[in-house]
Amino acid sequence: MADGDVLTPRLGVLAHPAPVSPRERRRQEQRRVEGRVSVIMPAFNVAPYIAEAVGSVLGQSHRQVELVVVDDGSTDGTRAILDDLAAADDRLQVHAQANSGPNAARNLALGHATGEFVTFLDGDDVVLPGAYERMVRSLRTSGSDFAQASYVRIRDGVQEPAAPWIRRAHAKEMIGAAVTDRPTMMVNAVQWSKVYRRSFWDESVREFALPGYYQDQLVSARAFGHARSVDSLTEPTVAWRARDDRSSMTQQVLSLANMRDRFRTARESLEILEVVSGRKLHDARLTHYLNNDFASTIRRVEEAPEDYWRALVEEVRGLLALMPNHEFWDRVDPQHKVVYHLIGDERRADVEAFNRAGGRVVRDFPVEECDDGYYVHLPLWEDTSIPRWSFRLGGRYARGLRDGGTWRGGRVAAG
Incomplete structure (x- = not known):
């Protein structure tokens, strides 16, 4: 950031537009x-x-x-x-x-x-x-x-x-x-x-x-x-x-x-929110990006040319670097956490296998209740190189289960 108000000029975006002069404001109001x-x-x-x-x-x-x-x-x-x-x-x-x-x-x-x-x-x-x-x-x-x-x-x-x-x-x-x-x-x-x-x-x-x-x-x-x-x-x-x-x-x-522009504007949007409103809106919007906006970007990796894949690895790593702390991951749905982890580790074949196995539809897989929450047995559940917390349910999914909601994939006994 060049100063407290102006973002680095990747797109020349101002968090705070320059003040409108009283004369210009009167002219605008008259129109x-x-x-x-x-x-x-x-x-x-x-x-x-x-x-x-x-x-x-x-x-x-x-x-x-x-x-x-x-x-x-x-x-x-x-x-x-x-x-x-x-x-x-x-x-x-x-x-x-x-x-x-x-x-x-x-x-x-x-x-x-x-x-x-x-x-x-x-x-x-x-x-x-x-x-x-x-x-x-x-x-x-x-x-x-x-x-x-x-x-x-x-x-x-x-x-x-x-x-x-x-x-x-x-x-x-x-x-x-x-x-x-x-x-x-x-x-x-x-x-x-x-x-x-x-x-x-x-x-x-x-x-x-x-x-x-x-x-x-x-x-x-x-x-x-x-x-x-x-x-x-x-x-x-x-x-x-x-x-x-x-x-x-x-x-x-x-x-x-x-x-590239999708990730770039996401980063700038997060900077704007942090400058103007602080971390609460920044973190809420980062959650939206990780759970919603990038779904189409990471869903079709198998169709992507190699230069797209290499750029995607770079962009995902940059986005994940914005995570404020480890606990923040519980805001992200497990079907996304697993894929982000695989992309960050450049495991394209595993991303494609995960998608082919239907991993994007989280409710189709069984869930297990453990002392620290609910874990869903998505594809690659047995792969010990993937952090176990990647499979933990948070947000609305966990709230629904705690409130007695049903789960389409059924439940498994805790191991």
Whole structure:
């Protein structure tokens, strides 16, 4: 860290944006239109989807919206569709830039946005009916800095639930909650699930870092770290599209650059949280990363080329070096602990064998109760080179068993 406020400039990220001058703050306030929601949308070669995305915004029951789209150098007719849609509804404004990536497009669009509130949407996704009305109403009632909600996936034209950790985080409504009291809300790190007060955005978040795939993580770290309170709603807000051609950035899980950036932004997000809020949020978010975010990265090792594997070993070792103490491992689910240990020891064949044996589905394996907790007999249970604590259940799994819950894999007698 260069000083107490500025992170080492791998992506040029500031934990604390530079203060806004009183003159600039007055100018910003004069531009804002009360009640208006500014929707920021980057668009690059999304011709098959852009009309539906635009229609889902302009068709919201909260009519006071402006949609600011930046065409990021599309070559597939996206711009022509946007121009036709803008001619039919003056709430849509279209801007353009040479292809520079979605983060640069978002920053450009923010300069044209005039709403009291600001949110984000990608050009291939869909806002669900009533979303902005619910979120603005909640913010009006609570006074929170931003609101977030659950979401669903669109895969092959069919809506599917979000990942289990997203569903758990949004199982219960939290209004005006302090993030330090409810750190589980940080698992929802994507920007298109949130509506921010523009005043809070400008003071605490301000812009997206360039370049990268996972800058949502950095934005969310600043937002969660600085927020006085947050509304977390249960009803889904956005349908997030998994494209059939697997061309979206987050689907490219075996891209070396994608993987490197995933770990890099995770490290920077953790630094931001520690600088702004201290170890509690840092440690909570590190737990989320280890249990949730890197599942897709380590699940498909058998498909990865050798250079990807070597980089993965390096990145996993770097992430594990952030563990604050040995006891922290009990926050991590055993199916992940075992694999992280194997990756750190460069045991690729054993990782692949573990995955082939179904080790990722922890509930399929028998559990044993011992004096110091519950241990699950995952693949490689008999391998004495793997630390025994790697197989120990913690968190919700251990709580469920202590409360008398059932276990699909059954139980074995203590040895």
